[in-house]
Amino acid sequence: MALEPYIDAHSHIWTPDVARYPLAKGFAVADMKPASFTAEELLAHCRPAGVGRVNLIQMSFYEFDNSYMLDMIKQYPERFVGTAIVDPLGPNPGAAMQDLLPKGVRAFRIAPNYSKLPPARWLQPEGYAAMFATAAKTGQVLSCLINPDAFPEVDRMCKRFPDTAVIIDHLGRIGVSGTIDQRDVDALCALAKHPRVLVKVGAFYALGAKKPPYLDLAPLIHSVVHAFGVKRCMWESDCPFQVDRDRYVDSVALIRDRLDFLSRDDREWLLTRTAEQTLFKPLG
Numbered sequence: 001m002a003l004e005p006y007i008d009a010h011s012h013i014w015t016p017d018v019a020r021y022p023l024a025k026g027f028a029v030a031d032m033k034p035a036s037f038t039a040e041e042l043l044a045h046c047r048p049a050g051v052g053r054v055n056l057i058q059m060s061f062y063e064f065d066n067s068y069m070l071d072m073i074k075q076y077p078e079r080f081v082g083t084a085i086v087d088p089l090g091p092n093p094g095a096a097m098q099d100l101l102p103k104g105v106r107a108f109r110i111a112p113n114y115s116k117l118p119p120a121r122w123l124q125p126e127g128y129a130a131m132f133a134t135a136a137k138t139g140q141v142l143s144c145l146i147n148p149d150a151f152p153e154v155d156r157m158c159k160r161f162p163d164t165a166v167i168i169d170h171l172g173r174i175g176v177s178g179t180i181d182q183r184d185v186d187a188l189c190a191l192a193k194h195p196r197v198l199v200k201v202g203a204f205y206a207l208g209a210k211k212p213p214y215l216d217l218a219p220l221i222h223s224v225v226h227a228f229g230v231k232r233c234m235w236e237s238d239c240p241f242q243v244d245r246d247r248y249v250d251s252v253a254l255i256r257d258r259l260d261f262l263s264r265d266d267r268e269w270l271l272t273r274t275a276e277q278t279l280f281k282p283l284g
Helices: 039-049 067-075 093-103 126-138 148-160 169-173 182-193 215-228 248-258 264-280
Strands: 006-011 051-057 080-084 105-110 141-144 165-168 197-202 233-236
Touching: 006 039, 006 197, 006 233, 006 264, 039 051, 039 248, 051 067, 051 105, 051 264, 067 080, 067 093, 080 093, 093 105, 093 126, 105 126, 105 264, 126 141, 126 148, 148 165, 148 169, 148 182, 165 169, 169 182, 169 197, 169 215, 182 197, 182 215, 197 215, 197 264, 215 233, 215 248, 233 248, 233 264, 248 264
Parallel strands: 006 051, 051 080, 080 105, 105 141, 141 165, 165 197, 197 233
Antiparallel strands: none
16 A cells, blocks of 8 residues: 655654653653654544654653654554664764664754753764764764754764764754744754755744744745755654644645745655655665
8 A cells, every 4th residue: 555645754752651661760751741642643643644654753751762663663664764862972872873773763863952061062072973973874864953053063063074964853943932033044054055964844833923824934944945955855743742732734734735935846855755865765
């Protein structure tokens, strides 16, 4: 049976079965909102909207224990790949990355909170250097959950490791405050000078006016697509947060139907082909 055509480049899942999949230290069941968002619940949102494959993002509740995500990739190998989290301050993060490659892990979430350094220095730990070097060899990708104040460190590391593919999640979280600062847009677009930097275009529920149909984000998306090109941009929903207040299809529809500066071919790259080539191609 053919899968639905689109790919969601970024969605989280978790299970209320905390006996089998315990939460990391510092997290409680009360932190899980909604209480359940399993792989099956995600697919119930995705498939009616034409989304057949998803890049699962390890949820912070589990920190470095990727077990639930890995089990769902194993259960639905035709539908899921994963973005895991490994400890950049651990003994050998590069080896951990390689161990996860045959299990369907195509990317790794990196963020300042895991390096325990401020955004201006967040990529300085040697563990992150090891991760950049390993990704260049394996073809895996490093996926950055960052704000604009962390862009300069990405720029520095991309100069040092030009063969490493890097994704900026959630349009660099520009507009989270409700206001889109052009200086932040320019800073994100400046990263396009690095050929292996890509951008996830999504989390619309959290940016700008934060209301569907999200057309206030059109200038930001236009700037990013123009700077990076559609072959380096991929759509994401950021579920379950997209469906906490809005609908899944609201996010899909902005790219599929509403941005008049996108051609049919552009939409295909954003909704399917970029994620397919970056995250779903065979590696190793």
